[in-house]
Amino acid sequence: MKVSVVSRSGREIIKGGIDLSDNATVDDLKSSIHQRVKKYYPARQRLTLPQPGKGKPVVLERGKRLKDYFEKDEGKLVVVFKDLGPQVAYSTLFFWEYVGPLFIYPIFYYFPVYKYFGYPAERVIHPVQTYAMYYWCFHYAKRILETFFVHRFSHATSPLSNVFRNCCYYWTFGAVIAYFVNHPLYTPVSEKQIKIGFGLGIVCQVANFYCHILLRNLRIPGGKGGYQIPGGFLFNIVTCANYTTEIYQWLGFNIATQTVAGYTFLAVATFIMTNWALAKHRRLKKLFDGKDGRPKYPRRWVILPPFL
Numbered sequence: 170m171k172v173s174v175v176s177r178s179g180r181e182i183i184k185g186g187i188d189l190s191d192n193a194t195v196d197d198l199k200s201s202i203h204q205r206v207k208k209y210y211p212a213r214q215r216l217t218l219p220q221p222g223k224g225k226p227v228v229l230e231r232g233k234r235l236k237d238y239f240e241k242d243e244g245k246l247v248v249v250f251k252d253l254g255p256q257v258a259y260s261t262l263f264f265w266e267y268v269g270p271l272f273i274y275p276i277f278y279y280f281p282v283y284k285y286f287g288y289p290a291e292r293v294i295h296p297v298q299t300y301a302m303y304y305w306c307f308h309y310a311k312r313i314l315e316t317f318f319v320h321r322f323s324h325a326t327s328p329l330s331n332v333f334r335n336c337c338y339y340w341t342f343g344a345v346i347a348y349f350v351n352h353p354l355y356t357p358v359s360e361k362q363i364k365i366g367f368g369l370g371i372v373c374q375v376a377n378f379y380c381h382i383l384l385r386n387l388r389i390p391g392g393k394g395g396y397q398i399p400g401g402f403l404f405n406i407v408t409c410a411n412y413t414t415e416i417y418q419w420l421g422f423n424i425a426t427q428t429v430a431g432y433t434f435l436a437v438a439t440f441i442m443t444n445w446a447l448a449k450h451r452r453l454k455k456l457f458d459g460k461d462g463r464p465k466y467p468r469r470w471v472i473l474p475p476f477l
Contacts, residue, residue, distance in 0.1 A: 170188070170189055170190070170191055170193065170235065170236070170246060171186050171187070171188055171245050171246065172186055172187045172188075172189055172198060172235065172245075172246045172247075172248060173186040173245055173246065173247045173248070174186070174187065174198075174202060174216075174248055174250050175219075175247060175248075175249060175250065176249070176250060176251075177249055177251065182202075182206070182250045183202060183205050183206070186245070187201045187202070187205070189201065189235065191236065192234060192236075193234070193235050194231075194232060194233060194234050194235065195216065195229045195230060195231055195232065195233050195234075195235060196211070196231055196232060197235075198216065198229075198235060198248070199211040199214050199216070199231075202214060202250070209250075209252065210256075212253075212256045212325055212326040213252060213253050213254065213255070213256050214250065214251075214252070214253065215228065215250070215251040215252075215253050216228070216229040216248045216249065216250060216251075217229065217248065217249045217251070218238060218248065218249065219247050219248075219249055220249070226249070229248065253328065254328055254329065254330070255328070255329040256326035256327065256328060256329060257326060257327060257328075257329050257331075257332060258325065258326055258327075259316075259320075259322040259324065259325070259326065259327050260316050260317060260320075260322075261332070262327045262331055262332050262335065263312070263313070263316040263320075264313060264316055264317075265332055265335075265336055266332070266335040266336050266338075266339045266340075267309045267312045267313050267316070267339065268309075268313065269336055269339055269340035269343060270305070270309050270339050270340065270342075270343030271306060271309040271310060271313070273340060273343045273344050273347060274302060274305045274306065274343055274346075274347040275302060275306065276347070277344075277347035277348055277350075277351040278294075278298065278299075278302045278347070278351050283352065283353055288353045288354075289353065292353040293353075294351075295355065295357045296357075296363075297357045297358070297363050297425060297426065298350060298351055298355065298357075300363070300367055300425070301350050301422065301425065301426050302351075304367060304370060304371075304422060304425075305347075305422070307374070308374065308418070311374065311378065315378070315381055319378075319381050319382065319385050320381065320384075320385065321384075321385055321388040323388070323396075342430075342434045342437075345430045345434075346428065346430045346431050346434060348430070349428040349429070349430045349431075350426050350428055350430075350431070358424075358425070358426075358427045362424060362425065362427075363425045365421075365424060365425075366421045366422065366423070366424030366425025366426070367421060367422075367425045368421070369417065369418075369420065369421035369424065370417075370418045370419075370420075370421025370422050370425070371421070372421075373414045373415075373417040373418035373421060374414075374418050376402075376403065376410075376414045377411060377414035377415055377418060379402060380402065380403065380404070380410045380411040380414055381411060383399060383400075383401050383402060383404060384399060384411060387399060396452070396453065396456055398453065398457055398464065398466060398467070405469075406469060406470060406474055407469055407470045407471065407472055407473070407474055408446060408449060408450045408453065408469050408470070408471050408472070409442070409445070409446035409449060409450070409471065409472045412442040412443075412445065412446050412472050413472055413473055413474075415438075415442065416435070416438065416439050416442060416472075416473070419431075419434070419435045419438060420435060423435055442472065443471075443472055443473075446471050446472040447471055447472075450469075450471045453466050454466045
């Protein structure tokens with residue numbers, strides 16, 4: 170079969186088109202494009218069907234045969250090519266965004282950085298500041314280990330630009346929170362509040378890890394793949410239990426440390442994760458609508474049930 174690869178404006182990307190076997194897959198087409206234009210490696214390509222109207226374009230999925238997307242009598246197949254730009258693996262993206270806070274925070278705890286801000290080099294370290302440092306480092310070490318040994322990603326890569334954006338977000342908040350929690354003028358809250366905060370946080374850290382294990386099992390290698398209905402534990406109540414536990418573990422940290430910077434980070438993170446959760450909830454409800462033999466998505470809260 171002859172496949173013509175064009176841009177959204179109709180310009181031919183591969184002159185003369187590409188000849189493929191009748192049983193060629195989308196992966197074969199992407200490999201052929203890469204062979205002709207080296208910079209367009211498969212993860213950088215997005216292939217869709219021509220869209221005459223303003224509807225949502227049909228994306229060609231990896232592993233599927235090309236002829237499944239076209240009518241049998243079509244002589245020349247046309248696909249629309251989009252360059253997604255330089256890509257990085259999601260594990261690389263997550264590693265760099267988490268490793269910054271992991272190393273930045275202890276700098277403010279262990280080293281006399283406050284003398285550069287006009288404060289005495291010597292300072293009194295309160296127990297809550299020590300607990301907060303251990304809690305913080307445990308969280309980000311956990312996130313890095315989960316990235317390499319637990320998570321199975323629905324997409325292989327992410328745009329390279331996201332590395333810089335996400336690192337700016339995590340590293341900046343990490344430095345600002347560390348600055349205020351370890352400040353020489355920091356005043357601790359009551360011992361009871363510290364215990365409640367870190368107690369809540371630790372429980373939610375463990376719950377969050379278990380949520381990630383449940384999500385991992387939805388994408389067993391060689392299994393069904395694609396989107397599935399999450400279930401078990403808190404997923405029987407909320408669609409994105411992993412985000413719920415993530416929010417509450419930071420709430421626990423802030424109850425124990427009580428800083429404006431920490432609560433600001435919590436508010437921003439809650440806003441971002443709520444938007445992600447709403448999008449995922451809508452997607453799952455659309456995919457599992459109970460029609461044509463598909464299961465119906467159960468009635469659940471999106472992210473934060475009111476009794477929590």
